[in-house]
Amino acid sequence: DGGITQSPKYLFRKEGQNVTLSCEQNLNHDAMYWYRQDPGQGLRLIYYSQIVNDFQKGDIAEGYSVSREKKESFPLTVTSAQKNPTAFYLCASSVRPAPGQGNTEAFFGQGTRLTVV
Amino acid sequence: ELKVEQNPLFLSMQEGKNYTIYCNYSTTSDRLYWYRQDPGKSLESLFVLLSNGAVKQEGRLMASLDTKARLSTLHITAAVHDLSATYFCAGPLLGYSTLTFGKGTMLLVSP
Numbered sequence: 001d002g003g004i005t006q007s008p009k010y011l012f013r014k015e016g017q018n019v020t021l022s023c024e025q026n027l028n029h030d031a032m033y034w035y036r037q038d039p040g041q042g043l044r045l046i047y048y049s050q051i052v053n054d055f056q057k058g059d060i061a062e063g064y065s066v067s068r069e070k071k072e073s074f075p076l077t078v079t080s081a082q083k084n085p086t087a088f089y090l091c092a093s094s095v096r097p098a099p100g101q102g103n104t105e106a107f108f109g110q111g112t113r114l115t116v117v
Numbered sequence: 118e119l120k121v122e123q124n125p126l127f128l129s130m131q132e133g134k135n136y137t138i139y140c141n142y143s144t145t146s147d148r149l150y151w152y153r154q155d156p157g158k159s160l161e162s163l164f165v166l167l168s169n170g171a172v173k174q175e176g177r178l179m180a181s182l183d184t185k186a187r188l189s190t191l192h193i194t195a196a197v198h199d200l201s202a203t204y205f206c207a208g209p210l211l212g213y214s215t216l217t218f219g220k221g222t223m224l225l226v227s228p
Contacts, residue, residue, distance in 0.1 A: 033216075
């Protein structure tokens with residue numbers, strides 16, 4: 001079945017550690033996104049990528065890093081510089097929008113819940 | 118900067134009642150999306166509204182889009198407990214490739 005797979009489902013991070021969240025899709029989508037969700041905050045965009053080997057910062061990129069070496073994969077690293085990383089992280093993908101057109105529908109993975117211990 | 122505002126943020130209603138969730142957005146957008154999220158789960162796509170005047174219905178939910186008023190509505194008819202969830206609207210700023218989400222409306226339907 002086509003879809004987006006995030007792993008792990010739950011992740012615990014010690015203070016000062018870097019951790020990497022995995023996101024893989026087999027939908028043949030060009031665009032991929034990372035969102036962070038905190039209670040009462042909705043979803044906030046961390047990073048996005050429209051094509052392999054290219055990505056852009058979203059609204060809250062500080063303390064995070066990404067790579068896009070393959071079309072199918074868009075891992076997110078939460079670095080020790082992110083002071084409050086406890087949150088629910090959602091990866092999404094979509095067909096790349098045509099120039100001048102609004103975004104196409106985004107499909108979401110099942111999420112990774114990260115907790116600092 | 119595109120801003121998306123939903124209201125109400127919390128809605129408690131009885132089964133069988135009707136209600137509407139509103140989604141206002143601040144700048145030009147040619148489409149609007151509605152998602153559903155169950156507690157601890159990911160987002161599930163509900164409706165894709167692609168043009169002014171678009172109306173879509175699925176079961177007890179009906180969504181509409183008025184691009185001139187920059188307003189989308191999600192109407193709930195004869196609510197049932199299974200509709201309890203958080204509903205998000207999201208819009209793309211025209212020409213940009215990312216979605217901006219509202220804060221979500223937590224809907225609780227009780228007997």
